[in-house]
Amino acid sequence: MRTMLLALAVTWLSACDAVEPNYLEPDWPRRVEDHATTEPEPDGDLLVVSYNLFQGRDVPAAIAALRDGPLAGADLVLMQEMEDEGVDDIASVLGLRYVYYPASVKAGRDWGNAVLSRWPLVEYHKVLLPHADPYSDSRRIATRATVDIGGRMLLVYSTHIATPSLGLGARLDQVEAIADDAGDELPAVIGGDFNTADPGSSGQVLELLRDRDFAWASDRATDTGTAFGLRDATLDYVFARGLAAGASGTFRGDAGSDHRPIWVELAAP
Amino acid sequence: MVVALSGCASYSSRLDATPLAPGDGELGFALDMLVVERGRDHIPLPLPEVSYRRGLIPGLDIGGKAHLTGTEASVRLALAERGRVALAADAGLALGYEPVTNNTTDLVYARTLPRFIAELRAHPASQWPTWIATAAPSLTFTGPVTMFRGITDAARFILRPGAAVAARWPLERGRAFWLEVTAQPAYAIGDGWLSPSYQGGAAFTF
Numbered sequence: 001m002r003t004m005l006l007a008l009a010v011t012w013l014s015a016c017d018a019v020e021p022n023y024l025e026p027d028w029p030r031r032v033e034d035h036a037t038t039e040p041e042p043d044g045d046l047l048v049v050s051y052n053l054f055q056g057r058d059v060p061a062a063i064a065a066l067r068d069g070p071l072a073g074a075d076l077v078l079m080q081e082m083e084d085e086g087v088d089d090i091a092s093v094l095g096l097r098y099v100y101y102p103a104s105v106k107a108g109r110d111w112g113n114a115v116l117s118r119w120p121l122v123e124y125h126k127v128l129l130p131h132a133d134p135y136s137d138s139r140r141i142a143t144r145a146t147v148d149i150g151g152r153m154l155l156v157y158s159t160h161i162a163t164p165s166l167g168l169g170a171r172l173d174q175v176e177a178i179a180d181d182a183g184d185e186l187p188a189v190i191g192g193d194f195n196t197a198d199p200g201s202s203g204q205v206l207e208l209l210r211d212r213d214f215a216w217a218s219d220r221a222t223d224t225g226t227a228f229g230l231r232d233a234t235l236d237y238v239f240a241r242g243l244a245a246g247a248s249g250t251f252r253g254d255a256g257s258d259h260r261p262i263w264v265e266l267a268a269p
Numbered sequence: 270m271v272v273a274l275s276g277c278a279s280y281s282s283r284l285d286a287t288p289l290a291p292g293d294g295e296l297g298f299a300l301d302m303l304v305v306e307r308g309r310d311h312i313p314l315p316l317p318e319v320s321y322r323r324g325l326i327p328g329l330d331i332g333g334k335a336h337l338t339g340t341e342a343s344v345r346l347a348l349a350e351r352g353r354v355a356l357a358a359d360a361g362l363a364l365g366y367e368p369v370t371n372n373t374t375d376l377v378y379a380r381t382l383p384r385f386i387a388e389l390r391a392h393p394a395s396q397w398p399t400w401i402a403t404a405a406p407s408l409t410f411t412g413p414v415t416m417f418r419g420i421t422d423a424a425r426f427i428l429r430p431g432a433a434v435a436a437r438w439p440l441e442r443g444r445a446f447w448l449e450v451t452a453q454p455a456y457a458i459g460d461g462w463l464s465p466s467y468q469g470g471a472a473f474t475f
Contacts, residue, residue, distance in 0.1 A: 019418055134374035134413035137420050168308040169372030204308040 020138040022104045023112075027125055031084040031100045035092045040075070040118045042150035045246070046266045049074040050191035050218070050236050052160070052225075052259035055109065056082040059089050061256025066094060070263050071251055076147065077116040078158035078191040078238075087114040099124040103141040103160070113158040113192065115145040122148050127157070127181045129174040133166055142178045142192070152269040154243075155188035157181075164198040171195070172208055179212040187242030187269040190214060193259060194237050197227040202234060209239050217245035221262035224250055238264045277367035278303070278378075279318055279336045280453045280468045282403045282433045286357035286388035288345045289324030296321050297334070299447070301470030306371045316468065339365025343382060353392065359384040363407075373463070374423045375411035382407050391439070398436040405431040405451065426458045444475040 023029060049071050053062050062079075065071055077096065079087060084100050091098045099121055102112030115121070123146035132139050142159035161174050175194070182188045190209070196202040206216055217240040223232035236259055238248070246265035255261050281301055289295055297320040302313045322332025328347035333340060343361025350356070361382035370376060385404040391397050412424030435449035450469035456462050 019415060019420060131372070132374065132413070132415075132423065134370075134376050134415065134423070137413070137415045164369065167369050167371040167373070169306060170370075170374075172308055173372055200310075200312075201308065204310070208309070 020104045020106050020133075020136045022132075022137070022139040023102055024128065024139065026128070029102060030124075030126070031087070032098070032121070032124065033088055033091060034097045035095055036097050036118065037095050042268055044268055046075040046149070046243075046268050047073060047263060048076045048078070048189060048191060048217075048238055048266055049261055049263045050078045050158070050193075050238050051255070051261040052080040052193040052236060052257060053086070053255075054081060054257040054259070055107070055111070056086040058256025059086040061254055062086075063090055063093050065251060065253060065255050065261060066090065069251065069253060070249060071261060074263070075118045076156055076189065078156070079114045079116065080158065080160040080193050082112055082114050083110045087116065091116050097121050099143060099145050101126040101141060101143045104138045106138070113141060113143040113160055115143055115147075115156050115158045117145065117147050117156070119150075120148045121145045122153070127159075127178055129159075129161075129177050131162065131166055131170040131173060133162055135165055140174060142181070142190075144181060146186075149268050153186050154269050155182055155186050157188070157190040157192070159190065159192035159194075161192070161194045163195045164201070168198065168201050168204065171201070172204060175205055175208055179209060179214065182241070184213070187240075188214070189217075189238060189240050189243065189266070191218075191236075191238040193235055196235055197225075197233050205237075212241075214239040214241045215245060217243070217266060218248040218262050218264040219245075220248045221250045221264065223260070224262055225259045235259060236262050238262065240264075240266055243267055243269060277314075277338045277369075278365060278466070279316055279334070279339060279341070279363075280405070280429075280431060280451050280466060281318065281334075281449060281470075282384055282386075282405050282451065283320065283435060283447055283449050283472055284345060284357075284359055284384065284386055284403065285399065285401050285435075285437060286347065286355035286386040288328055288330040288347050288357065289322055291324045291326055293324045294321065295323075295332075295474050297472050297474040299470055299472035301468050304467040306464035306466075308371070311464075316470070318472075320472075320474075338367065339363060341382065343384075345386075353390040355388045355390065357386045357388070359386060371464070373457075374413035375425075375427070376414050377416065378409050378411040380407050380409040398438045401435040401437065403433040403435070405433055407431060425460065427463070428456045428458065429453045430456075442475070444473060447472040447474065
């Protein structure tokens with residue numbers, strides 16, 4: 001009940017926000033860098049991390065979280081709410097390649113998604129998701145990269161679905177747009193912040209992607225954030241198609257964010 | 270709590286074809302269930318509503334109703350009466366705000382409401398209620414909150430060829446008990462058909 005009251009208040013307050021400029025060009029702006037110093041050897045498993053770093057601010061905390069503990073040595077890091085400088089700092093410290101697209105400008109800062117990879121990136125593009133936020137006009141995207149895992153291609157998406165100020169049907173349309181972009185030929189990973197804070201939304205997202213042959217690979221990575229600050233909720237997910245999922249979990253240390261990063265082990269394609 | 274639970278748009282009519290006599294007033298309280306699309310499913314939402322009407326001149330009254338995020342005003346005019354059958358027309362305007370929709374950005378709206386009402390009055394000796402059928406088409410101008418900042422590309426018109434059926438049972442001292450159901454197909458001009466909404470519930474007037 002309090003959740004819904006707070007949601008109502010938040011949407012009213014959101015109406016007072018400034019309109020947020022969007023980057024609507026098909027493939028621009030973009031930043032792609034390669035900080036890898038060694039070529040990885042296929043060992044049969046992939047460690048995938050999804051990490052929403054609040055407004056991309058606490059990059060040192062993110063670097064620390066990604067260097068030790070269950071997130072260390074990740075093959076793929078899917079980041080959200082990032083600026084390009086923060087992505088580059090993380091990639092350079094960890095020796096990763098990356099592709100980054102901003103979706104919009106929020107509070108004067110670029111705000112976008114990145115795919116960081118230990119493996120070579122052979123293709124990338126931005127998936128512009130349907131429906132603008134009715135209060136801020138902001139648009140959402142998924143950053144897609146095709147990753148070469150020892151000669152096998154893997155599609156990887158880092159996304160940030162709209163908040164519940166956009167209706168659930170519209171958010172499902174956004175998820176469906178990513179599934180459509182993924183086609184059905186290559187194994188694929190979709191990860192990110194799905195903003196399933198409102199009751200019933202998680203189930204409908206899971207059902208939609210299950211119908212598109214994506215399994216909830218991070219099903220043991222729960223309570224990754226809060227529903228409007230009132231209760232723990234699972235907001236972040238990794239879905240996989242054509243890859244066997246192993247262990248998964250939620251990082252409980254200091255992540256410098258209002259989300260807890262999640263990790264999942266996948267069998268390499 | 271009531272705000273949090275309530276539905277955010279109302280499609281009820283709950284008008285018969287007999288305008289109030291000059292000087293008479295009528296207050297009503299209703300509790301409906303609004304069934305709307307959410308995600309790929311439909312969900313019911315409770316929708317409390319209050320209404321008031323007052324007779325101005327013979328055969329004409331004015332009134333309105335309000336729910337928690339919207340209001341409506343209308344003028345009702347008697348058209349014809351023969352035996353137990355009466356006909357009336359009602360012209361109204363509704364204004365409102367829906368904090369969240371489903372797969373649209375139609376948050377703020379202004380809706381014109383022409384209604385055509387047919388009433389079959391109960392025989393005085395029978396236990397049957399008075400039956401009311403209402404053709405309630407509407408035209409809505411709607412869009413996101415960003416309309417107020419000049420971003421109007423998502424604003425649009427929606428036609429709803431809606432209809433309602435109601436029954437009214439007279440009670441003591443001029444009170445009445447109502448049951449009504451309404452169906453509201455929706456066609457967004459330029460965008461095609463939207464998922465229909467349904468509303469039904471009970472009301473007391475006195």
